[in-house]
Structure formats: structure tokens, C-alpha cells
Amino acid sequence: MNIHLCDPAFESSLLEELGAGARRVSAGVVMSKDAPAAESDFIFSRHVLLGARWVQASSVRALAKAVIDGLWPALKAQMAFRLDVFTSDAPESSGDGPLETRAALLREVLTDEIRTRRRALFRAMTEDPTTPRLQVLLVERDRALVSFASAGTLPSGDRVPSDFVAGRVVLPAEPDAPSRAYLKLREALCWLGVGPSAGDRVVDLGASPGGWSWVALESGATVIGVDKGDMHERVLSHPGFTHARTDGFKWAPEAGTIPVDWLLCDIIAEPDRSLALLQRWADARWFRNAVFHLKLRSDSPLSLARTALASVRAAGYADVRVKHLLYDKSEVTVLVRGGASPAEGAIVAVSA
Ligand SMILES: C[S@@+](CC[C@H](N)C(=O)[O-])C[C@H]1O[C@@H](n2cnc3c(N)ncnc32)[C@H](O)[C@@H]1O
Structure with a gap:
């Protein structure tokens, strides 16, 4: 057994x-x-x-x-x-x-x-x-x-x-982190075995107060944090950080910046909305790697998680896993690495 x-x-x-x-x-x-x-x-x-x-x-x-x-x-x-x-x-x-x-x-x-x-x-x-x-x-x-x-x-x-x-990923405490949410991203990156690195472009949807952005900034990446909420001063004052104080469901990366190296998303929202957001980014191939938190439907957690997995794969990303990790509560983590296969069509370019 x-x-x-x-x-x-x-x-x-x-x-x-x-x-x-x-x-x-x-x-x-x-x-x-x-x-x-x-x-x-x-x-x-x-x-x-x-x-x-x-x-x-x-x-x-x-x-x-x-x-x-x-x-x-x-x-x-x-x-x-x-x-x-x-x-x-x-x-x-x-x-x-x-x-x-x-x-x-x-x-x-x-x-x-x-x-x-x-x-x-x-x-x-x-x-x-x-x-x-x-x-x-x-x-x-x-x-x-x-x-x-x-x-x-x-x-x-x-x-x-x-x-x-x-x-169980054992993580050291990081007292300087703006929020304990950094643990969730660190755990996900340990499972991926890679993470943002110097010079990478990172988009962090649902970024406030800034634990995930802070992890990416620590690696030397530049980060656009999308959230109507306030960012922690330590993140806001970082030269590599830009705050887009707007709706993460509507925000889109500028033409010429896609695909971004990392899509991070920790928005707490209705599962179907989050799934549609993930699909939007995957179908347009706006990212190479991703850590995406997906809130689960209480009635059918498995079907939602499976739909997420299938839809990112269908968009051309071969290296995708969906896991319920140690720090996940009523959500799963979608882990994507290595980009999509060459697009049949052109990458959709959208102006912000
Ligand atoms: C769990 S918190 C994110 C914590 C963050 N990852 C961190 O490390 O500090 C969820 C965030 O989603 C944001 N949020 C909710 N709806 C949003 C939307 N439509 N667009 C952007 N952010 C949204 C909330 O403002 C909240 O800050």
C-alpha cells in the first residue's frame, strides 16, 4: 500500500x-x-x-x-x-x-x-x-x-x-518580513526549486501588505505590486518596487514587458473569479513562472483544482503542478515553471 x-x-x-x-x-x-x-x-x-x-x-x-x-x-x-x-x-x-x-x-x-x-x-x-x-x-x-x-x-x-x-518545508523566521504571508511564497518556491532572481520582472497581484513582494525584492527582482490596499513602508520605499493601486482582475502588463518572469497572486476572491484570472494570464502567456493561490470551492475543492491544472496545461505550459501545501488553508497553490511552449499564435500584447 x-x-x-x-x-x-x-x-x-x-x-x-x-x-x-x-x-x-x-x-x-x-x-x-x-x-x-x-x-x-x-x-x-x-x-x-x-x-x-x-x-x-x-x-x-x-x-x-x-x-x-x-x-x-x-x-x-x-x-x-x-x-x-x-x-x-x-x-x-x-x-x-x-x-x-x-x-x-x-x-x-x-x-x-x-x-x-x-x-x-x-x-x-x-x-x-x-x-x-x-x-x-x-x-x-x-x-x-x-x-x-x-x-x-x-x-x-x-x-x-x-x-x-x-x-514539510522548514523555514527560518524572517523578522523583517512585512507580513507572515512570506512563508507561503517561500514554501512554494522551495517546492519549485527556483525563484525570482536578480533582474527578473515580477508581478504580484494582491500584494498588500507586501510579504510576497518583499521575498521577490530580496532576490534582486523588480516588482509591480497590484493592490488597492496599502503596502508596508519597507516594500514601498524599495527602489525595485512599483505600486499599482488598482484592481488586480483588470490590470494587465504593458506590451513589451511580456511575458513577465514571475506572476505571483495571493488575491483572496471567489474561486471562479480567481480561476478566470489565472486562465486569462495563462491563455495570453503573460508569464513564464507562477505561484498562484486559488481559493477552493467548499463544495468541490478537487474539481476546481483539477480545472486549474488542466487549463494552465491547455494554455501551453507543460510544467504545472497544483498542490495543497503545508501553509495552504482553504486554497491550493498553482506552481508553474519554465514558460509555455512556443505559441501557435502571437503573444497577446495589451497596453495598461
Ligand atoms: C492574503 S492578502 C495578500 C497578502 C500578501 N501576499 C502579502 O504577502 O502580504 C490578499 C490581498 O488581496 C487583495 N485583493 C483583494 N481583491 C483584490 C483585487 N480585486 N485586486 C487586487 N488585490 C485584491 C487584498 O487587498 C489583500 O491585500
Whole structure:
């Protein structure tokens, strides 16, 4: 079986996406039938454990021993592998403290068990995400799901599962950022593996107060922030920033500036309006790369996310993913990289 991690609020969307045979295991944990990594990238799945199986034991030491015993034939010959131990997103705690504390202890004991059994195997432990991964998801204090598999590579080059432990990007605090929204963009850019760079032209729709613009400006890009709301002084006074105090649904890039290097959009609006906005920009091929937040329809989150994916692809962009990321609440992030294929028609030029 494959095990997926998701936001507990979107289990039903993931179950719908996975289709027949999928079922809930616990909060934020969903099971599906075995499938190769390349077929295991789902919108509402933030992380996957390929070919997982249950291991149960009452103590941490016995659990670690059972994990290693079960994998020993495959594990003992490894020249390099990565060990990840984590819990689901469910805010749980058990009798003797939070499950997270127990997972941290399990990691230590597992490392110890490996070192004791074979020192060479202990030395083979690495952080390298391209090596086979021993993943242990502690579901309850005495039950874990265990997977030992290499990540697969999508045609885009992205790995499934991602390089991030449990699909969680760990970000440093940036006290100078004008708003905490910067975390959402940083997370999305980590998933993309690229971001704005010096000299890039960036358009930030729904820019106020300026967390996303600030991230782009930090990279040396120039930014047009489109929002009727006020921008933070730190962004407004930046020489690379221009404030277009207008409606982001109506604003269009000037002829001669398209395609812009990055379209960023964090407008909170009706899902269908946001979808139409994304389609407008994609159909006109006004951007090369994008991070676009799409509010979800409460009645059919999956169909909206799928429509967004299909419509950007249909506009000629091959490298598109739609993911419900860790910092996403009732929205998904549309991730676009590398531009559209050569246009059949000319790029639509529009004067502002
Ligand atoms: C979640 S906030 C954006 C936060 C921003 N990304 C940041 O990092 O600080 C959503 C923004 O969308 C803006 N907004 C809503 N409707 C808009 C519209 N029609 N055109 C432009 N901006 C709009 C709001 O003014 C609000 O500032």
C-alpha cells in the first residue's frame, strides 16, 4: 500500500482523488493501493510513503528493532540511505507526552540500533534525498507505518515524495518580513526549486501588505505590486518596487514587458473569479513562472483544482503542478515553471 499525508481538513478530497480502494487510516493519513512513485503525485497529497507496511510494538526499543528486522535483507547492503521519522499533521498526544517527542526518540533509537548492528550501515546514513529512504510514520505510540523506497522522478524532474521530510518545508523566521504571508511564497518556491532572481520582472497581484513582494525584492527582482490596499513602508520605499493601486482582475502588463518572469497572486476572491484570472494570464502567456493561490470551492475543492491544472496545461505550459501545501488553508497553490511552449499564435500584447 501507499500512504499519503494530507491536511486533515482535506482527507475527503484526497480520497476522491485517489479513487477506488483508498481509505482513511487516521487524521491526515490516507491509504491507497501500491503505485509507482511517478503515479503517486496527487494535489491533496503532500507526501507519500511508497510500499508501506505496518509495524507494531509496545516500547520504542521494540518498535525500532521490529522496523530494522523487517527491512534487514534490503537495508544491510545499502551504501547510502536516508532515515526520516515523523508523525502526521494531526495534533495528537498520547499518555506520556506528544507523539512528536516519541517520534524524535524513535529516530534516536533506530539510529542506535543501526549503529549497533552494522557500523558501516550507520556510516551510510545521509541527508541526500536521491538515496533510498527509510521512512517511519509514527501513527500511534505503538504503531508505525514503514516504507523503504527510492523517490521517483516526474518528467519535470521533481521527486515524489519531495525532498522535504513529511512534505514539510522548514523555514527560518524572517523578522523583517512585512507580513507572515512570506512563508507561503517561500514554501512554494522551495517546492519549485527556483525563484525570482536578480533582474527578473515580477508581478504580484494582491500584494498588500507586501510579504510576497518583499521575498521577490530580496532576490534582486523588480516588482509591480497590484493592490488597492496599502503596502508596508519597507516594500514601498524599495527602489525595485512599483505600486499599482488598482484592481488586480483588470490590470494587465504593458506590451513589451511580456511575458513577465514571475506572476505571483495571493488575491483572496471567489474561486471562479480567481480561476478566470489565472486562465486569462495563462491563455495570453503573460508569464513564464507562477505561484498562484486559488481559493477552493467548499463544495468541490478537487474539481476546481483539477480545472486549474488542466487549463494552465491547455494554455501551453507543460510544467504545472497544483498542490495543497503545508501553509495552504482553504486554497491550493498553482506552481508553474519554465514558460509555455512556443505559441501557435502571437503573444497577446495589451497596453495598461
Ligand atoms: C492574503 S492578502 C495578500 C497578502 C500578501 N501576499 C502579502 O504577502 O502580504 C490578499 C490581498 O488581496 C487583495 N485583493 C483583494 N481583491 C483584490 C483585487 N480585486 N485586486 C487586487 N488585490 C485584491 C487584498 O487587498 C489583500 O491585500
